[in-house]
Amino acid sequence: MLDTQLIGRLRAIVGDGHFRDDREALVAHSYDGTPMLQSLPDGVIYPGSTEQVSEIMKALAEYRVPVVSRGSGSNLCGGTVPAHGGVVMVMHRMNRILEVDQENLTATVQTGIVTAAFTAHIESLGLFYPPDPSSMKISTIGGNIAECSGGLRGLKYGTTKDYVIGLEAVLASGEIIRTGGKLMKDVAGYDLTKLLVGSEGTLAIITEATLKLIPPPASKKTMLAMFRDLYGAARTVSRIIEARIIPATLEFMDNPTIRVVDDFAKLGLPRDMEAILLIEQDGDPETVERDIERIREICGLELADRIEVAETREQAEKLLTARRSAFTALARLRPTTILEDATVPRSKIADMVLRINEIAHKYNVSIATFGHAGDGNLHPTATTDARDSEEIHRVEQAFEDIFAAAIELGGTITGEHGVGLVKAPFLEWKIGKAGMEVMRGIKLAFDPHNLLNPGKIFANETRKRVVIDRG
């Protein structure tokens, strides 16, 4: 429960309708896209400006009430579940594009804007903002920045961090800071911009972002290659890169995924294939032609069973269907879908997929793997049922083993979804004790009273996977 005086103050800051503490509002902000997590906040607030955010933070700091910043609540790590209650701050009202600077090729936006709305505007101006998480139709730029989201274009174009060049943010104390700017170079002190990218709402509330834009590629070509041998597919990925070709997209689906997708979309995929690679190249037309031809040769050398190159946009769309249906097909299989993002060096993809399959077998759970082969970012996806606690326990054990395997192969526990609540207990596995201490120090410097998204990134205990509640 919030102090009534604090409630009065919050209402005064944002106006009556933009603070709510009725049961409906609390329940509807108790979850995010993460399965089986739910915890009620004490209030929900919708600020309309940076100044309001600042005033809210001052009030909350005074009363030592935690705050969970929230975009669309699509994250998969429990990042916006208010595990310690407090106030959920929804950024949706702050959704304006403040400026598109065509001379410097930058855009400045408020962070509550939905990613797809932003990119649609940018593309209408003939410009390009490459980060394209699969959730971009709902996710906000603020959420993308706070999770450092990636997408299909990550291999060639990088992820959100590569496009954020300046930020405005409100600290736990209510003070407003500005970092970076419309600058392609800036070494004035520590790089606070990059530090805030991927900070998961634990260091500051990000209110404005200046993003780098680039000219769009002139053309694009799409192809699909199917392999009976997993290692053949994996070697293809490495050899493409060795040949100094960086495809715009290099996606992967394993055999369990192929089967599920074929059942769902009736594409007539060969069900005995161990892997499918979806490859796209973009750029000026001659280079694209040359690269695709070269990739086709490499696929042939690695004994791809079938290679299809799209000649028209419609054909390309058809080839893309298989990969695009992967998540939907898996999500319909069982009531609960757990999508993880263990990531390994790309040379280790085949090893990792085999390890995942062994682990799934060991715990007798269904896990299908697809993902971004080009950057080693895999999505082992478990299909299960939240109501079956015994099975859920086995799924959790399997994921523990998968995280361990990823680290063993030189990888990480999360490539793009973030640590949040879900992976907090495993963070130390990746960065070690000393790493944890440095991060704790940073957190303390920004947020001495632990008010910003408490419970995220830092777990009370390492290793034991904690699930607070099943919702």
Next chain:
Amino acid sequence: MANANTAELPQKQPAAASGNPLARTLQAKLDYDQLTNCMRCGFCLPACPTFRETGIEPESPRGRIALMKAVADGLMEPDQAFNDQMNHCLGCRACEPACPADVKYGQLIEQARDAIEDHADRGIPVTGMRKLFFKGIFPHRSRLRLLGGTLAAYRKSGLRRIVRGSGLMRLFPKHLREMESILPDATAKGVVETLGTVYPAKGEPIARVALFRGCLMDVMFAGTNVNTVKLLSEAGFEVVIPDNQACCGALHAHAGEMAAARELARVNLQAFADAGIEYIVSNAGGCGAMLAEYDHLLHEDQPLRGDAERFAARVIDVSKLLVDRGRLPAFAEPGNKGQEQVTITYQDSCHLRNVMKSPDAPRQLMKRVANVGFAEMKEADRCCGSAGIYNVTQPEMAGQILESKMEHAVATGARYLLTSNPGCLLQMKLGAAKHGGDSPMEVQHVVDFLYERAVRTEKHS
């Protein structure tokens, strides 16, 4: 990670009996499997008109499902705010095609409203009116026809007294006042009275089909029903119109009157049972969608289950049937050769699009009309705010939605705005009158527009 704010949630099944009677009914009626299927990914949010208008989570499909689940889990007691939240939903079901997990949202919202209706404390006038409306008028054709007669009289002679006297005005006060101006001339003569119960195909018959005439359609838009039959005949279909058919039950189901909806479905199974027909044709997206889901509606009715499945499988929208199987006549805008092109645009019927999954057929037909240019309206796939009786029960939200809808419609520069459902037709007429400026566009049913422009070699009676 224990702390005071973390609510204790049950692990598995719906919560044990709650003291709140509505909570108990909701727990009994809500399909817990569907609630569990929602993985809270949020992909449905941008598709939802009420979320887009308000930007707040409880007004989104994900939010409403979470509220239902919270009640089922015993985390929350349903109160007036909960009921309001459920009633704000348009029932347009745009959230379903957007959902990767195939959550049957339409079923969940019907179950929730059904439970709410069981406990509704409406005071006598409204209860009486609902009873008259849902149990007294709609299920009974003769009475509806009588009402049709009344409406016709009302329009023609301004006998407001009659409508007021019948209590209709009290149920939808503000709304009807606006609606009044755009209500079409209701007729006392429906399609059967005009054409009889069998209408022959022109030329070699392709198939024998049955017309579902609808109740609102046959009273307010009887002319459209007549044109539907004639157009089907032109295209080579023999049309039967079983006279003992009833209302589809959609308005009842959407308002939570499930028992009444099932009763109507049983009447219709019977009515269409021995007509010897290949298709049951609907020209109202809302009715068609309801009919196409009789299998779900009567799922638990063991003896009728098979019949309901067969019935549902035969339901098709008139546009889809014409495009898929018809011998289409040529269509042309008369007297417009080489002159300034006439622009037409289309507003999707949500249920035709999201439930019957036939968004393309009406557009294909419209594009066939010579001397006419089709302009796609921005966000034509978004609900117009009519949604059954939504514009009656939630006039404010409906008004907001309609305003942005008309902006997009006007931007196309269209002279005709066409649609495929009577509710949408009324709503768009209202929109055109309110926001259409000095020379508002004409709003018509696709079938009427086409039939008037069909180039016929020989005229039927």
